[in-house]
Amino acid sequence: MLHVFGHTNPDTDAITAALVYANLLNRQGVEAQAFRLGELNFETQFVLKALELEAPPLLSALQAGTEVALVDHNESAQSTANLSELSVKRVVDHHKLGDLTTANPPYLRFEPVGCTGTILLKLHREANLSVEAGDAKLMLSAILSDTLHFRSPTTTQDDRDAVDFLAPIAGIQNVEEYALAMFAAKSDLGDTPAETLLKMDYKVFPFGDPTRPQEWGLGVIETTNPGYVFGRQAELLAAMDKAKAEDGLAGVLLSVVDILNETNRTLVLSATEEKVLHEAFGAVTQDHVADLGNRISRKKQLVPTLEKYFTPPA
Numbered sequence: 001m002l003h004v005f006g007h008t009n010p011d012t013d014a015i016t017a018a019l020v021y022a023n024l025l026n027r028q029g030v031e032a033q034a035f036r037l038g039e040l041n042f043e044t045q046f047v048l049k050a051l052e053l054e055a056p057p058l059l060s061a062l063q064a065g066t067e068v069a070l071v072d073h074n075e076s077a078q079s080t081a082n083l084s085e086l087s088v089k090r091v092v093d094h095h096k097l098g099d100l101t102t103a104n105p106p107y108l109r110f111e112p113v114g115c116t117g118t119i120l121l122k123l124h125r126e127a128n129l130s131v132e133a134g135d136a137k138l139m140l141s142a143i144l145s146d147t148l149h150f151r152s153p154t155t156t157q158d159d160r161d162a163v164d165f166l167a168p169i170a171g172i173q174n175v176e177e178y179a180l181a182m183f184a185a186k187s188d189l190g191d192t193p194a195e196t197l198l199k200m201d202y203k204v205f206p207f208g209d210p211t212r213p214q215e216w217g218l219g220v221i222e223t224t225n226p227g228y229v230f231g232r233q234a235e236l237l238a239a240m241d242k243a244k245a246e247d248g249l250a251g252v253l254l255s256v257v258d259i260l261n262e263t264n265r266t267l268v269l270s271a272t273e274e275k276v277l278h279e280a281f282g283a284v285t286q287d288h289v290a291d292l293g294n295r296i297s298r299k300k301q302l303v304p305t306l307e308k309y310f311t312p313p314a
């Protein structure tokens with residue numbers, strides 16, 4: 001049985017892609033089951049609740065050699081701890097290629113589109129399989145989530161076409177209204193502890209010399225209510241400081257993305273992060289907040305610039 005899962009600190013795409021891909025594989029005669037590598041965020045809970053779907057089970061430690069399919073990620077730093085001992089049979093992803101190696105030829109499907117859901121829809125159509133209503137809603141939700149309803153620069157025409165195709169199957173008449181309801185659910189953070197807020201959408205990236213990389217923790221909070229997040233700035237900076245020390249990181253950043261105004265104001269922990277943001281992005285930090293303008297995509301606008309900054313010229 002193939003274990004199918006998305007990245008740690010799962011977002012809506014990581015969870016729904018595992019569910020949809022496992023179902024697609026089963027329909028194609030490949031025995032598969034979806035898992036998750038962490039707790040659901042409030043947006044994903046909203047999506048699954050509307051479908052009366054249970055969250056996939058939490059993945060427990062897998063024995064070496066277990067066959068797995070990765071969705072919505074491929075880098076070991078974002079995966080299950082012993083990924084290098086597992087047998088990666090399949091990857092469906094829309095991120096940059098990382099450190100993945102395999103003993104046997106894997107099935108790989110990468111496309112530079114806004115969401116894994118967009119690729120999964122293509123896999124249905126290429127296999128001449130109809131899209132089930134529940135899967136349609138899962139894929140559509142993931143696309144709206146990953147692209148911030150087409151606001152993100154990661155958005156492609158394929159993502160827009162996928163939503164147009166999926167909405168009637170999913171029974172969603174007003175996509176705009178549904179997207180706003182998803183974002184409202186995501187932004188209703190209540191009394192969530194600061195450490196959870198930091199790690200909800202958080203990835204660790206190795207930068208610089210691959211033999212001796214420095215690791216940076218990059219968190220993002222996408223919200224329609226940035227005022228709430230900045231109201232908890234002191235707690236969040238304390239959580240960042242703790243994560244940096246505990247995980248032996250070179251730097252930690254937490255970007256607060258205002259979904260509706262398409263802006264990014266990033267929490268800056270110390271002079272180290274301030275210097276990097278200034279030199280890499282020309283950003284000015286004031287009171288621990290750097291204005292990163294309209295750079296709302298970690299994948300397309302933050303990570304590539306940081307990667308270039310830390311890579312010494314050949």
Ligand SMILES: [Mn+2]
Pocket residue numbers: 013014072094114115116146
């Ligand atoms: Mn994704």
